[in-house]
Amino acid sequence: MRMSQLFSQTLREAPADAEVxxxxxxxxxxxxxxxxxxxxxxxxxxxxxxxxxxxxxxxxxxxxxxxxxxxxxxxxxxxxxxxxxxxxxxxxxxxxxxxxxxxxxxxxxxxxxxxxxxxxxxxxxxxxxxxxxxxxxxxxxxxxxxxxxxxxxxxxxxxxxxxxxxxxxxxxxxxxxxxxxxxxxxxxxxxxxxxxxxxxxxxxxxxxxxxxxxxxxxxxxxxxxxxxxxxxxxxxRFKKDPAAVEEPLPIEKVATPDTKTIEDLAEYLGIPKSKTAKAIFIIASIIQGVESYDRLVFAIVRGDMDLNETKLTNVLKAKELRPALEDEIISVGAVPGYASPKGLKDVLVVVDDAIPESPNLVAGANEEGFHYLNVNYDRDYKAEIVADIAVAEEGSLCPECGNPMGxxxxxxxxxxxxxxxxxxxxxxxxxxxxxxxxxxxxxxxxxxxxxxxxxxxxEEHHDEYGLIWPISVAPYAVHLIILQKKVKHQDQNKGEEVDDNDPLDVAEGLYEQFQSAGIEILFDDRDQRPGVKFNDADLIGIPIRLTISDRSLQAGGIEAKQRDQKEKTIIPIDKIVSHVEATIAELHANIDQEVVTIPFEE
RNA sequence: CGGGGUGUGGCGCAGAUGGCAGCGCGCCGCGUUUGGGACGCGGAGGCCAGCGGUUCAAGUCCGCUCACCCCGACCA
The missing domain is CATH 3.30.930.10 (Bira Bifunctional Protein; Domain 2)
Structure with a gap:
């Protein structure tokens, strides 16, 4: 392909709305x-x-x-x-x-x-x-x-x-x-x-x-x-830190003014967040055949954890979840910020499986400004569903080996x-x-x-100048640059000296040669300055760059450079096709080395 | 869907307090230049996102709408 014909244009600046x-x-x-x-x-x-x-x-x-x-x-x-x-x-x-x-x-x-x-x-x-x-x-x-x-x-x-x-x-x-x-x-x-x-x-x-x-x-x-x-x-999944083993203590109502969040509550009472129960009201639209209906769900996780909505969705076989509105919470007799699983009607209670293992938690008393101490699952309330509904965080323990996960x-x-x-x-x-x-x-x-x-x-293969395609997916294998547009030699009829090493002639010849060798080549035949061509070549990211110029010909041939390397080498004209073929083969071999058997993990 | 942001030529942007729509790059022509985004001269290209208002006068002020981007929700 000749770059002068290629349907595209490089831009010096990226559109402002592109970020990655x-x-x-x-x-x-x-x-x-x-x-x-x-x-x-x-x-x-x-x-x-x-x-x-x-x-x-x-x-x-x-x-x-x-x-x-x-x-x-x-x-x-x-x-x-x-x-x-x-x-x-x-x-x-x-x-x-x-x-x-x-x-x-x-x-x-x-x-x-x-x-x-x-x-x-x-x-x-x-x-x-x-x-x-x-x-x-x-x-x-x-x-x-x-x-x-x-x-x-x-x-x-x-x-x-x-x-x-x-x-x-x-x-x-x-x-x-x-x-x-x-x-x-x-x-x-x-x-x-x-x-x-x-x-x-x-x-x-x-x-x-x-x-x-x-x-x-x-x-x-x-x-x-x-x-x-x-x-x-x-x-x-993750291993949930077991709570301290304690005998269930009698339930006790305490005043906890202005403690609508777990942070406030734990701080006010001077206890770790893991000693509290966090209540989340969710409206789940649950699928039943071709119909779906909304259900208010009261989800409870321990205060040191957060709800995983995907897990909850799966447990409920719900189509989607959304946070409940204040009115919806109040309508079932709960007090937002102080909600308690005790004494609610028409609510589907789902608790995380760490809750039954955690005795004497602090939970809402369903009364503005009050919480209960020593709430115990089973003794004080029960849930329709007990399941893993907590989300894993940085540092959560591996469910297999207990190591902190990243x-x-x-x-x-x-x-x-x-x-x-x-x-x-x-x-x-x-x-x-x-x-x-x-x-x-x-x-x-x-x-x-x-x-x-x-x-x-x-995203993986680029540098500050542009793309760097692996040979296996590169649009072309070779990017051929000619650093001179006009034919130098004079009218031959006048019998003047003819320079057979005119760069443009060499480039045209090579372009033909590569094509007949079946090598995919992009030929920058445009009348542009060297800087423009080099920058465009770096931007487009074709693996092998060949440059033909007076300078390269005087040095003995064609300059070859790989996009991902700094070194430039001069290759004699009659060796260039075989040299490129060898480079392509090597690049492919490097990629093939990465293709390895991966053990299947359940 | 919630929050935030931006819409002016192909791209990047400027256009206090309303008063002839500009700059850089790119594009076209001519000339010079040619190893890392050259230079000179001359050009083309814009209903200022749209609609409605205020005003003698709106890119600019007000209202509504739309589009695009970012965060979150969402997502095989």
Whole structure:
């Protein structure tokens, strides 16, 4: 490609609304342009990177038995109603009417379409197992797109769907994806770590998220350096410091004026926060079939902990939670700031599992300005649900080994789910087994967003001058720069001296040569000053830079430099193609070294 | 959805107290220049986000709306 023809333009300054480096650089280097919040155009350079990433994904999924298909972006609402996700998912789903007024859905994911495909196609156990995948547009109307390509509303995803007769088959395909995903990320030059995660709206029994660890990430992860326990904060378990063993003391009401928060209360009474009970009122909308209803929930965690809303949501099987309003709290007879689980009506009480273990806590007395001392679970009140509903913090103890865990931020670049029969049962996607029994197909689903992966690679591989693509995903392997535009030699008819080493001639010749050698090359043939060309080359981030100039020719050839290194070497013209081929091979070999077997962690 | 911020040419920005819409980069033409974002001369390009008000006069004051960004909530 000639840079004079390339449809893009580099910018000296990044748009003011770009904050993270991958966003700034991808815009400045002319890879992407924003059309609206979370909606981007991918220009030729970006398209080439995406194609490379997608081809890596194709190779790895094909290698574990995948067959590529393409499923529609527009779905009739019926299939989403069949699985009830039409009712469960809120504004994140894009809905519209077709010309006849039928409900239509923009694809957020494709389980429904796959289940429909399966019920039409799979009839016998002989057709299983199978693995389908496609690379297709998704629309998720995220309430807050951010950080350039890291979190968008419209994006392209490789999603695969495994189909099996039984759980064992699913386990096998799940593990195959686990390794294939590591291979994909490693081949893109990105180090990731798999974390156990919440299944969220996907349902099912197990999920892992593949996290690129970076401070710009929006997921919070807990990691144990000692035993390797790793989990998304949404579901991370932790060992709760046991409370001191004490005999239950008699309950006692004390005046505690102006102590609406746990901090105030603990300070006023001169006790640790772990000796108090924290009350949180939540309105949960709980799903029941196609309907959902609101329920006031009184959640209690120990004062030294905070509520984990994801855990509570899962315990309640709720669609969503929101904080209760003062009026709603008062309406059940509770006093905000001094609420007590004793004597409330029509409230669903959920306590954290550390509460029954913690005797003699201070809790609200349900009276403005008063608390009870020595409240004991079971003796003084009971809950409908006792479960782990507390959130892990920096320093929380590892549930496996008790070591203090650290908090990290991560970008979720991929995820894998064991769906089981959630979709096949809802949609009647059955097969006949050897005993002539109809059984639901056991499904798994596995996704990687290609744009987010590209942005993560950019985030990881750049310096102050620009992008530094790994060879495996670089838009071109070679960036050829000519530092002189005009042909120097004179009109040959006059018989004057002809300089066969004219830089432009050499560059044109090499451009041809590289192309016929099948090496992807971007040729900066523009009439620009050297500084402009070098800066653009650094910004665009192609791995190998070749410079042809009077100076290089006098030194004996072409100057070669790798984007991630400082050294420049002069290579004779007749050796340059083989030299570049060798460099490319070496760069690929370096990446392939990173592709290693990762033990599967439950 | 709550909080905060910003909307003036492709990008970055300036435009007290209302009075002819500007600068740098980029873009077009000519010339000089050519190893790390050159210089000279001459150009093109803007309903100042939109709507409504106040005023002789609004980019500027008032009201409403919209868009985009950030934090939080949310999120396969």
């Amino acid at each position: 480096e991958s966003h700034k650089l991808l815009v400045r280097a002319g890879y992407i342009q924003q059309l609206a919040a979370g909606i981007f155009t991918y220009l030729p350079l970006a398209k080439r990177v995406l194609t490379k990433i997608e081809n890596i994904m194709r190779q790895e999924i094909d290698a574990i038995g995948g067959q590529e298909i393409t499923m529609p972006v527009v779905h009739p609402a019926e299939i989403w109603k069949e699985t009830e996700r039409w009712y469960q998912i809120g504004s994140e789903m894009g809905r519209f009417y077709d010309k006849s007024g039928r409900d239509m859905v923009l694809a957020m994911t494709h389980e429904e379409v796959v289940a429909d495909l399966v019920r039409r196609t799979i009839h016998s156990y002989r057709q299983l197992p199978a693995l389908l995948y496609h690379i297709q547009t998704k629309w998720r109307d995220d309430p807050r797109p951010r950080a350039g390509l890291i979190r968008v509303r419209e994006f392209t995803m490789k999603d695969s769907y495994s189909l099996d007769m039984d759980q064992e088959g699913l386990d096998q395909q799940y593990r195959a994806h686990y390794q294939a995903y590591y291979n994909i990320f490693h081949r893109c030059g990105l180090q990731v770590k798999a974390f156990k995660s919440d299944v969220g709206m996907m349902g099912g029994s197990m999920a892992h998220e593949f996290m690129y660890l970076t401070p710009i990430g929006e997921d919070t992860l807990l990691v144990c350096d000692n035993c390797g326990y790793a989990a998304n904060r949404q579901i991370a 908090l990290q931020r991560g970008v979720e670049v991929g995820n894998i789910f064991k769906l089981g029969s959630r979709y096949s049962e809802a949609m009647g996607a059955n097969f006949l087994d050897q005993e002539d029994q109809a059984k639901p197909v056991i499904m798994g689903s596995y996704g990687i967003g290609s744009g987010r992966l590209m942005a993560s690679v950019a």
